[in-house]
Amino acid sequence: MEEFRCGDCGATIVGAAVALVVIRLAFVTLCSGRPLGAAPQHVKTLIILGSGGHTAEMLSIVNVLHKDRFVPRFYIAAATDSMSLQKARVLEESLIAKGKISNRKVEEVARFAQIYRSREVGQSYLTSIGTTLLATLHALWLMLKIRPQVIVCNGPGTCIPLCLVAFFLKVAGFKWSFIFYIESIARVRKLSLSGLLLYKFHLADQFYVQWPQLQKKYPRAHFVGCLM
Amino acid sequence: MSEGAVDVKTVKKVVFVTVGTTCFDALVKSVDSQRVKDELWRRGYTNLVIQIGRGSYIPSKSSEGDGSFAVDYFTFSPSIADYLRSASLIISHAGSGSIFETLCLGKPLIVVVNEDLMDNHQSELAEELADRKHLFCASPQTLHRTIESMDLGSLLPYQPGDAMPVAKLMNKFLGFPSE
Numbered sequence: 001m002e003e004f005r006c007g008d009c010g011a012t013i014v015g016a017a018v019a020l021v022v023i024r025l026a027f028v029t030l031c032s033g034r035p036l037g038a039a040p041q042h043v044k045t046l047i048i049l050g051s052g053g054h055t056a057e058m059l060s061i062v063n064v065l066h067k068d069r070f071v072p073r074f075y076i077a078a079a080t081d082s083m084s085l086q087k088a089r090v091l092e093e094s095l096i097a098k099g100k101i102s103n104r105k106v107e108e109v110a111r112f113a114q115i116y117r118s119r120e121v122g123q124s125y126l127t128s129i130g131t132t133l134l135a136t137l138h139a140l141w142l143m144l145k146i147r148p149q150v151i152v153c154n155g156p157g158t159c160i161p162l163c164l165v166a167f168f169l170k171v172a173g174f175k176w177s178f179i180f181y182i183e184s185i186a187r188v189r190k191l192s193l194s195g196l197l198l199y200k201f202h203l204a205d206q207f208y209v210q211w212p213q214l215q216k217k218y219p220r221a222h223f224v225g226c227l228m
Numbered sequence: 229m230s231e232g233a234v235d236v237k238t239v240k241k242v243v244f245v246t247v248g249t250t251c252f253d254a255l256v257k258s259v260d261s262q263r264v265k266d267e268l269w270r271r272g273y274t275n276l277v278i279q280i281g282r283g284s285y286i287p288s289k290s291s292e293g294d295g296s297f298a299v300d301y302f303t304f305s306p307s308i309a310d311y312l313r314s315a316s317l318i319i320s321h322a323g324s325g326s327i328f329e330t331l332c333l334g335k336p337l338i339v340v341v342n343e344d345l346m347d348n349h350q351s352e353l354a355e356e357l358a359d360r361k362h363l364f365c366a367s368p369q370t371l372h373r374t375i376e377s378m379d380l381g382s383l384l385p386y387q388p389g390d391a392m393p394v395a396k397l398m399n400k401f402l403g404f405p406s407e
Binding site for chain 2: 180
């Protein structure tokens with residue numbers, strides 16, 4: 001009899017925990033996309049870069065963002081991509097040179113980091129399970145270190161583990177980050193895998209597309225016109 | 229640029245070909261083929277400069293001066309902006325970077341789609357911009373026909389895009405006052 005009661009007790013605890021997680025998950029999903037009431041002074045911003053046109057589009061956004069509000073800025077690119085962080089650094093240096101921000105040193109406003117890639121172009125799906133796991137752990141480490149309030153990305157593969165980790169940190173009640181996703185200009189008729197994932201699972205708080213055809217297909221997206 | 233009227237070409241007219249950061253041998257082979265070079269020469273172009281990237285196909289160089297088509301190539305350059313600026317026609321792979329860099333310079337552009345890519349989303353952008361008459365779209369096999377039939381006067385200038393709408397929506401969402 002004693003054992004039975006214990007079993008019952010265990011089941012109740014597990015059931016309650018599952019229910020709590022489900023309620024929390026529903027709460028987080030429902031709250032995603034809700035605007036922030038009172039704005040903070042400035043927000044710690046994570047900007048995810050990527051080769052193949054992603055970086056150029058991201059930097060065009062950074063260029064018009066209010067630099068004293070979206071600060072400090074953390075740039076992340078794939079470990080195999082050395083050009084993107086270099087381009088971001090050049091932009092940050094030019095902002096200082098042009099006097100667009102009052103700071104004297106790039107290090108005061110911007111940081112740069114690399115992340116393991118979950119999958120290289122052409123890599124087999126079997127070995128990518130291991131590399132994805134590694135990339136996710138690295139993403140967790142980076143997200144715990146940075147703890148951004150705002151994440152801006154446009155769909156390179158590296159944004160998937162980072163956005164997933166951000167979502168789980170939200171569910172865990174550890175850190176609430178707003179995800180702004182801008183689908184790349186190259187996607188005219190169909191969303192990218194990253195875009196589809198973030199749209200379908202309500203991971204992005206705001207979802208922007210650059211072509212009207214996509215907005216018709218994905219009504220929760222905002223049409224913003226071409227960035228380039 | 230009327231056909232046949234340019235037996236003695238006094239004005240240098242450069243065609244710049246770019247494959248981007250990877251390789252696209254099919255495009256380099258196509259522009260290096262005699263029928264494409266003949267067609268370009270017939271349309272009044274005098275020089276061909278090819279950025280071949282990591283490709284293994286090496287085009288045959290030929291120097292200018294003897295009244296024939298000049299061909300030159302290189303693998304990579306930190307910036308292709310100068311090549312784009314000095315060219316009269318650009319033939320490019322379908323990457324968004326080179327497409328918009330060319331369009332924003334107001335240069336005539338033929339985009340050649342790489343049909344060998346597994347996830348070929350690239351053709352979407354080229355086809356959309358071709359439908360909007362900002363560029364011509366071709367494949368390595370049809371490039372010579374595109375050069376033969378293209379009417380550069382039919383191209384519409386591209387208005388460079390703007391990131392402000394994104395910034396405004398982000399500000400609004402986060403409750404930052406709009407300026």
